[in-house]
Amino acid sequence: EVKLVESGGGLVKPGGSLRLSCEASGFTLSDAWMSWVRQAPGKGLEWVGRIRSKADGATTDYPAPVEGRFTVSRDDSANTLYLQMNSLKSEDTAVYYCTTDWSGNYQFDLWGQGTLVSVS
Amino acid sequence: DVVMTQTPLSSPVTLGQPASISCRSSQSLVHSNGGTFLSWLHQRPGQPPRLLLYKVSNRFSGVPDRFSGSGAGTDFTLKISRVEAEDVGVYYCMQATHFPQTFGQGTKVEI
Numbered sequence: 576e577v578k579l580v581e582s583g584g585g586l587v588k589p590g591g592s593l594r595l596s597c598e599a600s601g602f603t604l605s606d607a608w609m610s611w612v613r614q615a616p617g618k619g620l621e622w623v624g625r626i627r628s629k630a631d632g633a634t635t636d637y638p639a640p641v642e643g644r645f646t647v648s649r650d651d652s653a654n655t656l657y658l659q660m661n662s663l664k665s666e667d668t669a670v671y672y673c674t675t676d677w678s679g680n681y682q683f684d685l686w687g688q689g690t691l692v693s694v695s
Numbered sequence: 696d697v698v699m700t701q702t703p704l705s706s707p708v709t710l711g712q713p714a715s716i717s718c719r720s721s722q723s724l725v726h727s728n729g730g731t732f733l734s735w736l737h738q739r740p741g742q743p744p745r746l747l748l749y750k751v752s753n754r755f756s757g758v759p760d761r762f763s764g765s766g767a768g769t770d771f772t773l774k775i776s777r778v779e780a781e782d783v784g785v786y787y788c789m790q791a792t793h794f795p796q797t798f799g800q801g802t803k804v805e806i
Contacts, residue, residue: 612744620736620744620787620798638696638795672743681749682791683736684756689743 577601577685579673584690591663591694597656597673597687605629605651608676610683611658613669613692621669624658625676641667663694697722697790699799706804708782714775716802718788723768725792732791735764735773738801739784747786748773780806 583595595611610625624637624647635647646659656673670689676682698721708714724731733751736744746755748764751771761776775782783806788799 619801620789622796622798636794674743680753681746681755682734682796683744683789684746686743686745 579675579685579687581671581673581687581690584671584692586693586695587663589664589694592659592661593663593692595658595660595671595673595690595692597658599654599656604649604654604656605633607678608682609647609649609656610674610676611645611647611656611671612674612683613667613671614689615666615669618669623671626656660692663692665694668692668694696795697724697793697797699788699790699797701786701788701799701802704800704802706802708775708778708804708806710780710806711777714778714782714804716773716786716788716804718766718771718773718799720769720771720790722793724771724790725768730792731767733764733766733771734789734791735762736787736789737782737784738787739781742784744787778804778806 578600581597587593608627611623623641626635626647644662648657670691672689673687674683675685700719702717724733735748737747738744752764763774765772785801785803787801
């Protein structure tokens with residue numbers, strides 16, 4: 576079964592750091608483009624970063640609100656995606672989802688259940 | 696960033712009746728390669744989003760044919776031909792033509 580399972584969320588103080596994990600099963604993570612998308616309580620969706628496949632150079636992209644604070648990485652041996660979050664702010668409070676990114680013509684076809692990060 | 700504006704924000708619907716959601720972008724979503732990267736996602740309460748449509752009108756695997764998408768340039772529409780109970784939740788449009796990819800604010804569909 577193809578699956579993504581996030582972990583690592585929790586309560587952290589402003590200015591603190593947290594690392595989220597996303598374990599993939601049923602497919603090889605390094606073959607995929609992967610993204611993190613977050614959803615603040617009662618709000619909409621916001622993309623916060625991606626990593627390209629190994630074949631495409633494993634380069635990363637971030638939107639301005641998290642550039643320099645968030646880092647997406649991958650451990651190919653563990654088939655696990657990570658989101659390192661530093662200098663956390665209250666506005667980073669959200670459920671964080673990992674999701675597959677570009678797969679040919681479409682994105683975001685597979686999602687994890689999410690992990691809650693509270694910054695307070 | 697490209698702003699995606701959905702209307703309505705809330706849509707009461709009747710089972711078996713059609714429903715429609717509009718999405719307007721602040722810039723044309725036609726990419727330099729000719730593609731239009733506009734997707735629709737659906738999120739049921741307490742669940743992660745799931746992909747419904749991509750590139751305006753292409754249904755993702757397993758999506759019922761009562762869902763259809765149309766539009767071009769800056770104006771797009773999601774239609775449900777006959778609403779079923781499982782269709783409740785929030786619908787998001789999303790553009791990936793311009794960096795960064797951005798989402799609409801969501802439209803809540805309730806029976």
